[in-house]
Amino acid sequence: MGAEAIVAAAPATPPPAEAAAAAAEPDLPPGPSFVVDVPPPMHGATPPARLREQPPKLITLSNAVAAVTYLSSFPLLGYGVWLLATRDLNCEGLLLPADGPGSSSVINYRAGFGAALLVAFAASCFFAYGGAKVLHPGAAALACLLVVMLVLGVVFLGSFAMESRGVPFSPMWVRTRVAREDTWAEVRTxxxxxxxxxxxxxxxxxxxxxxxxxxxxxxxxxxxxxxxxxxxxxxxxxxxxxxxxxxxxxxxxxxxxxxxxxxLTSYATTTTTTATGNSSxxxxxxxxxxxxxxxxxxxxxxxxxxxxxFIKSVNAHWKKLGEFLISMSVILLTVHAVRFVVTMITRE
Incomplete structure (x- = not known):
């Protein structure tokens, strides 16, 4: 056989897939453009959220309330750090009952109040910064904490006004503790x-x-x-x-x-009248x-x-502590309530 017969007998190379598809598809004229109607969502399905730009005044108000909230919380930080960092507040913690000699009651008293105020500061700042993410749980937890602060402040002021030896840190209770020789010996030292x-x-x-x-x-x-x-x-x-x-x-x-x-120890028989005539x-x-x-x-x-x-100093400190807790709880409750309302309006 000749060369022509050998070439004719060889199998032909298959065309590429793209070329075969193009050859198989007939040439059609371009059709008109059309819009596919998206069916409405089924019953009960949540429609896609629409992003709405907030008014500038509302954003400004929200930022202003957040700034006021931060500034209002800093007294908690300062007072808490002061309780933890300073000395024994004129040794008044020794009036508290202790399990043994020493100042364990002082340590517990100072650490407890200082840590509680730091926790309140952290909670207030966290809710002011990320309250929108955990709005309802965060507001409930913070409200409970501030209400506890308010109750403690009322208790301190109430005990200060009560003349009872059974109420801790009331004036009569402090005076009774100071009158004990063992207690005063520790306070004096x-x-x-x-x-x-x-x-x-x-x-x-x-x-x-x-x-x-x-x-x-x-x-x-x-x-x-x-x-x-x-x-x-x-x-x-x-x-x-x-x-x-x-x-x-x-x-x-x-x-x-x-x-x-x-x-000379002749004061046992003295009267209340001094040499200058002061009878008081x-x-x-x-x-x-x-x-x-x-x-x-x-x-x-x-x-x-x-x-x-010493008694006057202790009474004044506990009275100031009660006034501080009441004022801070009222201020923070008011500020965070406004912050909560503004956040709700912004989310809507």
Whole structure:
């Protein structure tokens, strides 16, 4: 056979798939354009959400409320950090019952209140930042927390107004605890270790006697670090005083010796009338003139004026704490309620 027969007998190469498809498809004229009607959603199906641009005024209001919420929460942070970072708040935690010697009750008291205020601050800021994502659960949890704060504040103020020895941190309860010798011994030691009087001495070291008398000292510094004014002692510095001379005896008391002198314990028979005719003086305070000493570890820690100053400081602190909790809870409840309403309107 010739070459032509061999070529004719060879199998033909199949055309490509695209070419075969194009060859099989007939040429059709272009048809008219048309729109496919999408059937309506079935009954019960959720229609697609429509994004609507919020009005600028509503966005501005939402941002302003969020900023006010942040700023209103910062006092909680400051007070909580102060409770955790500062010292024993003038040793008032020692009035709480403890399982044993030491300041375990103080630690629990300070850590509890400080941590609670930090949690309230974190919850308030979280709801202000991401409240739209967890609107209803977040609002409910925050409202419960703020209501607890409000109730605690009312309890503190209520206990302050109650004259009952059975209500913790009421004035009568504090006075009863201070009257116990073992409790006051711990408080006295704590006051000395806290360097209250030493700090006062360094703070007023450059003051003259007249300027020192004009100082508005806290109750503990005024009662525990210096003698009462009626003792008539001469000012040297804040924690060192010279006793009066023989020619100027203290009211209703006598003393022996020259120079500094030493008082005789004749206060048991004294009356409330002083040498100057002051009938309103407290005879218990006259004994403070005997109790005062220039020794740093003693000073006037055993004076009745020191106990009164300590009681006054504790009562004032708990009253301020109650007022703080009430005011902060009311402010945050109001601000977060406005924030909740604005967020609901924005979501709609």
């Amino acid at each position: 704590c006051l000395h270790k806290s360097r209250v009087c030493r700090d006062m001495a360094f703070r007023t070291i450059e003051l003259s006697p007249d300027k020192f008398k004009e100082e508005d000292l806290p109750p503990i510094e005024s009662g525990c670090c210096k003698p009462p004014e009626l003792c008539g002692m001469e000012y040297v510095n804040a924690t060192y005083w010279n006793r009066p001379r023989d020619e100027n005896p203290p009211p209703n008391g006598t003393y022996a010796g020259g120079g500094g002198g030493s008082y 003086a407290n005879p218990k305070t006259f004994g403070d003139c005997l109790s005062y000493s220039n020794v740093e570890t003693q000073l006037c820690y055993e004076c009745q004026s020191c106990k009164e100053g």
